Amino acid sequence: MSQSAKPSRTSTRSDAPVSAASTKAAAQRLKMRRELASAAMELFATKGYEATTVDEIAAAAGVARRTFFRHFRSKEEAIFPDHDDTLVRAEAVLTAAPPHEHPLDTVCRGIKEVMRMYAASPALSVERYRLTREVPALREREIASVARYERLFTRYLLGHFDEREHAGGSDDPLLAEVAASAVVTAHNHVLRRWLRAGGKGDVEAQLDHAFGIVRSAFGWGFAAGAPISSERPAATARAGDDVLVAVARTDAPLNEVMRTIQQALKEA
Amino acid sequence: MSQSAKPSRTSTRSDAPVSAASTKAAAQRLKMRRELASAAMELFATKGYEATTVDEIAAAAGVARRTFFRHFRSKEEAIFPDHDDTLVRAEAVLTAAPPHEHPLDTVCRGIKEVMRMYAASPALSVERYRLTREVPALREREIASVARYERLFTRYLLGHFDEREHAGGSDDPLLAEVAASAVVTAHNHVLRRWLRAGGKGDVEAQLDHAFGIVRSAFGWGFAAGAPISSERPAATARAGDDVLVAVARTDAPLNEVMRTIQQALKEA
DNA sequence: GATCATGTGGCACCCAGTGCCGCAAATTCC
């Protein structure tokens, strides 16, 4: 009716994550959230995702249907309860990055937070993976979640390119987006392979290896240096254990190209 | 029609796309689909996506609510009515690719089908872009659509890598996925920039330019050659107009590295 | 002890999406 007096009752899911994080109430809230997520996964695993209603989840957790939706924005969120927090943590990694670190390495560390989130509970992740493969809605949901990380990384790279090798070219936004997508794709690939294998093995090591592959197929072995220019017409970088990559302007003096390569080989 | 028994009343959205494609009935069906999509966009644009009910769309098109769902699987599909067809066309591009074409170039031509789909009606695409930016559900929907193209391309690349430069290394699946993602990301970037600019300008040219950028930042200038190995420890490729990229094993004889680079420079 | 905030249960409600039935027009078969 009249919105005259009371904003008192208006806030749904107000500012739970912020402030007063260590209150007893917040702990209760977290516990309830875990309870619900656990009950949901249990039911999804046994009778399928679509065949499980929110009523049943709530009942299994001993609460009312309405309470479920106070803790999860949707039924889907109950199966991916950690993406929001992980996104925040990934962002924290970016903002706390040491100033000398290459942005692409920072981003790699950022996505590692996601990997760790999955690796923290392999059995759960594997079961969830099984569900996402056969329920289109969940698949799309996960794709959307991953896209959020990718956007975060793209923004970060875009804001940290100019300070370094890139001269702020008009193609920077494109490169930032492609680079972010490459990192995220490598992560997804390793993650899915690990999940298909049942969650066994050292994912983080596999992830680092994949980053190495991408780094060598991609061009950012040249990361630490300045751009190729008339003043610095040649540069080299390692791309894996056995391969050296050299980049040079075609008008570079040949002896300088040689010198650069020899220098790099000597350090090998 | 082989099956003697009758599933007569059971098929919803049965096999519309297949067979009998040029029937008068199929034309009617297509017309109705366009009618509904048009009515939907009209309403979405004027009163917003979420504020528009399927009832209203159907009423605006002069049909019943139930009919809407006979033509679209969901309310969201009415705003992206062409993705299904475009996916089929993109797949057709892949399967009809000339055998000598590099798979990555094929994939670039494949995603161009998507770009053309948007470019075919700029005003509509721009308006739809405006909606997708402010309605989360539509944004996720579009992301999911794009992911379908990416999966298609990944599969294609994976199946066409071994025949060429790659020796079927265990990292091929990763590289295929990253490459597909790079192409798709470049497409998305150019598309969004074009949409933000109001749909003015030659998108296809911009897309080709972006492919060039990705191609040079990425490594597939080495595409035409064989892999770096003990037998062929050094290789070069052009990366843009002024830059030459050389790759060599660290145990490569230095004179051979030199010879390879000199050869490439001579051809420049 | 009164006050206020917060979490919860319990409704009523909206709307997307589905199954089913009946009907009418179109198509096919005899």
Added chain:
DNA sequence: GGAATTTGCGGCACTGGGTGCCACATGATC
């Protein structure tokens, strides 16, 4: 040409996700 069959549509009824609102209980605050 007329009967049988198919096909598309209207019109239900129903399920289930998600929201708004109110009442109530608990717990913290002054």
